[in-house]
Every structure is written in structure tokens, then in C-alpha cells.
Amino acid sequence: MTQRSTQRPSSAANAVGEQAQTQCFIVFVGGEAFGLPVDSVQTIFGIEAVTPVPLGPREIIGLVNLRGKIVTAVSLRRRLNLPEPPATRSTLAVGMDHRGENFALVVDEVGDVIHLDSEMQILLPPHLGERRAKFTKAAYRLETGILSLLDVGAIFDFPRHT
Amino acid sequence: MDDLLNDFLVETSEHIEAAGEQLVLFERDPTDREAIIRIFRLFHTIKGTCGFLGLSRLEHLTHVTESLISKLRDGAPATAETVSLTLAAVDRVKNIVAGLAETGKEPEGDEDDLTFALQAHACTSASPQAPEEAAPPPAAAKPGKVQLDKAQSAPRENPAPAVHAPAQARPETIRVSVGALERIMLLVSELVLTRNQLLELTRHQDDAVIKTPLQRLSSLTTDLQDAVMRARMQSVGRLFASLPRLVRELAVDLKKKLHLVTEGADTELDRQLIELIRDPLTHLLRNCADHGIETPQERIALGKSEEGTIRVTATHEAGYITIDVSDDGRGLDLQKIREKAIVKGLVSANEAKELSDEDVGRFIFAPDFSTARAVTSISGRGVGMDIVRDNIESIGGSISLTTVPGKGTRFTLKIPLTLAITPALIVEACGHRFALPQHSVVEAVGLDEAGAHKLEDLQGSLVLRLREEILPVVALGSILEIDPGSRAASGDLVIVMRVNNRAFGVLVDAVTDVQEIVVKPLGSSLSELEVFSGHTILGDGSVVLILDPTGIAGRMGFERANDYTAGRVVENFTPTDETTRFVLFRAGSGAPKALPLSLIVRIESIPAADIRMSDGLMVVQHQSHLMPLVPLYSTAETRLQATNPVLVLGIGGESMGLLIEQIVDVVEARLTIEIASTSPGVIGTAEIRGEIAEVLDATYFMQIGRPNAYSRGVANQFRVLLVDDKPFFRDMLAPLIIAAGYRVNTAASAAEALAMFEKGAHFDAVVTDTDMPQMSGYELARRLTREPRHRDLPIVALAAHAAPTVLQAARESGMCGAVGKFDRAALVKMLGDILEVRQLNKHDLEKTVIGSAAA
DSSP states (O other): OOOOOOSOGGGGGGSOOSSSEEEEEEEEETTEEEEEEGGGEEEEEEOOOEEOOTTSOTTEEEEEEETTEEEEEEEHHHHTTOOOOSSOOOOEEEEEEETTEEEEEEESEEEEEEEEEGGGEEOOOTTSOHHHHHHEEEEEEOSSSEEEEEOHHHHTOOOOOO | OOHHHHHHHHHHHHHHHHHHHHHHHHHHOTTOHHHHHHHHHHHHHHHHHHHHHTOHHHHHHHHHHHHHHHHHHTTOOOOHHHHHHHHHHHHHHHHHHHHHHHHSSOOSOOOHHHHHHHHHHHHHHHOTTSOSOOOOGGGTTSTTHHHHTOOOSOTTOOOSSSTTOOGGGSOOOOOOOHHHHHHHHHHHHHHHHHHHHHHHHTTTOOOHHHHHHHHHHHHHHHHHHHHHHHHTEEETHHHHTTHHHHHHHHHHHHTOOEEEEEEOTTOEEEHHHHHHTHHHHHHHHHHIIIIISOOHHHHHHTTSOSSEEEEEEEEEETTEEEEEEEEOSOOOOHHHHHHHHHHTTSSOHHHHHHSOHHHHHGGGGSTTOOOOSSOOSSSOSSOOHHHHHHHHHHTTOEEEEEEETTTEEEEEEEEESOSSEEEEEEEEETTEEEEEEGGGEEEEEEOOSSSSOOEEEETTEEEEEETTEEEEEEEHHHHTTOOOSSSOOOOSEEEEEEETTEEEEEEESEEEEEEEEEOBOOOTTTTTOTTEEEEEEOTTSOEEEEEOHHHHHHHHTTTTSOOSSOSOOOOOOOOOOSOOEEEEEEOSSSSOEEEEGGGEEEEEEEEGGGEEEETTEEEEEETTEEEEEEESSOTTTSOOOSEEEEEEEEETTEEEEEEOSEEEEEEEOOOOEEEEOOSTTEEEEEEETTEEEEEEOHHHHHHHHOHHHHHHTTOOOOEEEEEOSOHHHHHHHHHHHHHTTOEEEEESSHHHHHHHHHTTOOOSEEEEESOOSSSOHHHHHHHHHHSGGGTTOOEEEEESSOOHHHHHHHHHTTOSEEEETTOHHHHHHHHHHHHHHHHHOHHHHHHHHHHHHHO
């Protein structure tokens, strides 16, 4: 799943983990798996019509009507600077709230909910790209590989240029 | 009643009620420390507020009661006497509060009986080792004592006056948290959206089974929306409450004597807006105090009263409230503003001469425009009038000013009642749809390669020649960077908007709809996009962004530009030419109707509730004028909808509306009348885009709606001065003359009329009462006609009867005719005869033009 190798897996014990166990929802983008904190996920839905936002940030695909609520759709792929997918574009989105604003995180696929133990946490490798590091809250060592837990706040925070 | 006092009454009633309840609980369970602490706090709060409001009687009573309760709190035993005494105090507070609610003042009388008892008891309670014994001796002779001594289960009977003053004397209110109200508002907004979706779905169905309940749902939703909106309203008194203090501080800082008058404090406004206009209002007040009002010495030298008056008044008009801020100071120095405007390059020296005082006054709203010599701490700190105007315009309001040198300045703010819901045009550009709030849209102009309206390329920038003006135009597609190709700007329709008193055009492909939209602010991720002010969900469920005209102007760089379009866009009547864009709409049975788009100034949706019947004609209050509505379908057969689309036509500077049922489309087509019509109001039947449509004759409806304006065609409105010393006749005749299509000013005496002429006012005709105190109408006419420039001024005498003697006297004093005061028809006819003749006298007109050019 991921090609990255861990540098100091043994230091997991002193990693910062307030909760012993975190529930995590797995999503896939560009063949990579990412974790989202389960309590931030509200709904999974398919996007039908998107209203693009001219002049808006590139990562914002547009606005979506989700049962009468206006939701800002953010492409996780673009946010992580991953190459654009071939022809077909994903319409699968994870509904989330951030600071009172409704967001939809557009991903390729959704996976299961898994438990993460703080013992499984590892330090982020120091040579992780700056952009990636900004959006990653923590990394966990799983049996299948290494999983990055995304920082929802950072993903939905768009800086003001003023 | 004062808002503060009102709040106090509401709060205190709650607190005192709660204190009574807690007290009873405490008596039952004296170990309940929490209860006594709560009671103590309640009394403490009331005492504090009373002191603040200067309610000395209540303050004293609550203070004494509080001391007793504090003893209980500190561990003194709660005897029955203590509790009933406290309850008696509770009841007394209630009585006083009831009196306050009724009269706004504390009722006469005192609580000596009760306070003595309370104080005495407080002393005895303080020494628990000698309890129960010291009954309150000073109270013995008082009637209140009977009950004080007994711990009855009904201790609430109180012999004090106004015992039974019921709390219901005050309108019943409950306090609701703002959050709860906002939530209801949100839900109603959602309901409106859902209703719109339902309407959209059933638009093309004629199933009465669905239509009827849907219509009902629709009107109920509108009512509900209205009711919730009303619940959110707060009186502007809240805003006014802080002004006296501000004015007081200003007076001290500026060493001026200032007097503040506020009127209309009970006018209501959406609470969101109240906060938004607080700053602009404060700034205007500072401006009045600093720049407007002279120093006391100057005022005395000018023969004014030493004290300057600042007047803030709020009034309510349909859909708007108007807040006037005026002072009786020196007025704007228009000459200085003119000079400054020339220096700043806002206007050329020649143009400056041509500008009316009103236009000159408007310059103070230009950025960085301050004529203040010294930067003071009060105003002139760079927070200029431009910011005030921007703030007001950003909420869909407008600001204007009038000023009279030496007499003062008046700023008028027009504020919409609410921000949440607004009518908007749905425009399309490059396959995207956007909502454009109607408040800044002036008109929509259809482009036509061959015809009158054509875009021209001025060194790469688009301009539109519209009537006498050149408007800068941008394509919406290119400003939003959604234009797919390198192709030159596309679009068929220019939406003319006015922002900060500048007009500009936005090129779009089409206007697809007019809807009431529920404005929702953008989330923080998108809020920095200046071109959008929010987003909304349309009837078909799609999300659209709401364009912000101010933001577009800013992005186009118009903020920095000079006033590209001096003066304002004059609403002109352009006669039908070979226009090929039509608005297709439904009204009544039969084929859809069509009208050339060029005739339509704008499209509005007007709530049924705003439409009134007057003299057999439908009218609606529109921008402080009454606009006649002509329904194009039988309103007897088809009921009005909750909101009705109205096509607004402009004729000779006035507007009228055509009430229709539904806009179908805006289409471009070659007009070929296939079958000429014989019925009035219809030119004929034509095929437009493969559909049969009735092409209507707009002139026919103009004759119904605005007969006088129509007959004048494109001519300017004539100005008539009505002079009469009796308000009754001024009030009766002025509307009559206005209805005949003239602009009217009134004067209450001949002297006032002369003063108006002296100040340079121009009138096309004068109508004057003959019999007035001080100076008669004949004398007025003699004086006016004596001056060469008024020699040709037509003056009409108003007399009780147009007797031959009156007519003769009128002629002798230089008047051109006389009519009876009650003969309205004759008055209108005479004005018409005089003024129409003048209009036809082209030679005269030419002279005037040459004259004004030479000036």
C-alpha cells in the first residue's frame, strides 16, 4: 500500500497519543490508504451535481446540495497533490463538519472502520513532504502496512490571503 | 416606554417570581443552602438594576430585604416571620413593578412599615441567642403588621395601594434566546427552499388536486417567513440608546452645545442589521457634531440658538426603513467641495459648473475625500464617508444627503428590513448560473448587432453605448475566469448595475429567472472571494453562488476609476424599434405573451400583500413612489400568487408595472407579425422560436397606467409650485397635481415662495391661493412678473370661485388664469394647457438650452 519505510518504529511508545484507542475510518485515494477519525465522519454519499466556484481554491471542486444543505466539496486527491485520475472522476464523498462549515471530502473509495492503538503509533518520517506532513496528524503501523491519520482541521483550513 | 425600563420590568418580574418560589421551598427545607443563595442573588440583581435606573423606592426596599436574606444565608434560622416578611417584601416589589409598568414611574408612597419590620427583624435574626422575642415594635401601628406577624399560608395579601394591579397590564412577552430564533429562521429558510422546489416540480402540471394545496402551502410559507422575520425584529431604540452618551461626549470634546432629538425609536429592523448600521450611524453623528454644527459663539453671531440640534429619526416604508440624521449647522461648503473635486480630478472644471448641488454633495462619499482643514480626533481620521456608504450599500441600503448652506445637512439612510431573503436575477454565463441580487441592478439591455445597443471595443475593453452614456462592461465569464476559449467576450445581455453611484455593465448569456433567494453566507473556506456574497439553493435544487456587485466592481478596478458616468442613468422611454429580444411570459389563458425586452426596465417580484387597490387601480409602493400595476390577466378569475412577477416599464421618468403570472423565457427572434390583432393592447400574433405568442402593445398599457406621463412622452417632468397658507388645500391639491404627472413643491406663504425663487429654484408654473395673510397671491404674482426672468412664468390663481372679478384681478396682476379651489378638473386642465403649449414652443426651449450652456 505504501512504499514508505519507517525510521524508528521502536519509538512508538513515547509518541503522543491522548487516547489509548482511536477509531479510524479508512479512505483510498490514488491507491493509498488514509485514516479519518471516525467521530468526524457524518455521512458517506455520492455527489450528483456540483456547482463549481470560479476563482476559488483549486482543491475545492465546488458546492453540492446535500439534502438541502450546501456542502463544500474538497478533493482529497488535489489537496494531497496527487496526480489527477484517468478519465473517470470519483463522485464518492465523506460528509464532515469543520468549524460549523459543511464539507464533503471526495475520495476514490471507502474502506472499513478499524481500531488504532497508541502502541501502534509511529513518528512521522522527517523527510515526508511538507504538504503531506501538514495534513497528517499521525502515522500508525498496521499489519498490512503504514497508515496515515489525516488532520481534518488542516485539510479543511484554507488560508486567507488578505 | 424606555427599552431599558422595559427590559428591567421583564427581567424583574421573572426574578421576583423566582424569588417567591425559592423562598417557599426554603421555608419547607431550611437546610437547602442553595435556595437561600439563589434568593439572595435574585434580590441583589434587582437592587443593582434599580440603582442603575434610579428607582430609589425599589432600591431601598430590595436593599433592606437583601440584608435580611444575607442574615439567613449566614446561618440565622429561617423562622416563619422571617419568611413571611420576605414574602411581603416580594409582593411589595411586585406591586411597585406593576405600577412602573403602568405609568413608567414608581408609584407614590413608601415602604417605611415594611422596611422597619425588615430592619428590626434583621437585627434580631443577627443574634440567634435572643430569638423570636423582638417583634417589630415600630410597625405595630401600621396596617401591614397584621399579616407580618402571622405565618399564614396566604401571606400575599398586602394592604398597600394598587394591590391588584395585574401583571398583564404589560404586553405579555417571553424571552427567547437569539440562537433559538436563528434556528427557526434557518428552518423557515429551508422550508422556503423546499416550497420553491415543489413549485418548480409542479410548474408544468395543471393538476388542480396538487395545485390548490400547493398554493396554500406556498402562501402559508410566505406568511410564516414573514412572521419569523417579524419576531427577529428589534426596535431601533436599541441603536438610539447609545446616542445620548455619544453626543454628550462629543459636546465635551468639541466644546459645543449639542442637543439630540431621536424620533421613531419603535421602528423595527432585523436584529442583524441593527448591529450593522451602528458604526455608520455613529460616524454620521460624529460628522454632524464636528463638521456640521458651529461653535456656540459662531451660532450666536449667526442669530441661531447657542445649542445645535442633531436629529435622528427612523421611519418605516414598504420593505425599507429610512433613518435621517440631520443637523441645523452650517451645511456643506459646496464651493469648497467643487474645488476639491476638480483638484482631485474627479470632475473637470467645466463639468463641475454643470453639476447640481445634489451631485456636488455626493462627492463627499468619494474615497479619501475630506475637506476638513484639520484632522480632529472626532472625524477626519481617514475613516471617511466612503466607508459609511460602502457599509450601507453592502447591506443593500443607500445613503443620500441634502444640504442647505447655513441651515444644515441631512443624511438619509435607506435600509432594507432584512438581509436574509432578497429578490435576485438568475443569470447564465458560459454554462454557469449565478444569482444577482436585484437591489443594485438598474436594467437589463439586450444586445443587437444592428440595433441601438451594441458593444464596442475600446482598446481591448468593452464599452456599451447606452442612450447618452458610455458604460464600462465586463463579461462575467472573463471576470470569473470561466470563459472556455480565447474567443472574444460572448453574451447577449448586459446587466447594468449601479454600485457606489457608478454604473457599469456585466455581460451575460441570459437571464433565466427571477427568484426570491435565501441568502446563505459562504463558509470560511470561500469567504475571501470578493465577487461572491453567498450561496443559495434554487427551486430546482441546484446550488448557485450569489454575485456581489461591489466585489465585481472592485475586481474590475472601478473603485479607483473616476466617476465614469457622471450623473445617473436616466430611465428613458425608448419607443419600440426593431428589437429582437423578447420576454416571453404567461398571463391569463391562451398563448404566451411577448414584450420587447428593451421596454422593460427591470423585472421584480412583488408579494401579493404589497399590492393595494387605489381608485380602481392596482398600486404598489416602490422606492418611495407609488407605482401603478396593470394586471395582464383577469385577477378576478385567477388569484394573485404569493409573489408576483412584475415587468417594470419606464415612461417619461416614471415607472409602471405589468402584473404577469410567470416568466417563461427571454428569447431572441425576428419579429414578424403573422396575424394583426384587433383587440386593444395586442399588436398581433407572432411565431417566436416556433411558439405562438401574442405580442403586446406596451403603449396601450402605459396609457392605462400613466396616462399623463405617457402623453408627455420623453419630456422632462414639469415642476409646479403650489402656494397656499392652509395645509388642508396644500395636502389636497399637491397629490392631485402629482397624479397629473408633475413634480410639486409647496410653499405656505407668498414670502416662502419668493424665497424659493431667490435661492434659484426653478418652476415651470406657479399655482397660488389669492387670499393669504401678509401677502396676497396677486401681490406675489406682481412681484414675480416684475422680474424679467419670471416674465413668462405662468401663474394660476386659486380662488374660492373662479368668478369673473377674480379672473380680471388675476389678469391685471400678471397671472394667466384663475380656477376654483374645488374645481380639480379645471386646475389639471389649465396646467396641462399652459405647460404643453410651452413644451411645443421649440424656440423657447432652444433659448433655454443656449442660456444654460452660456452660464
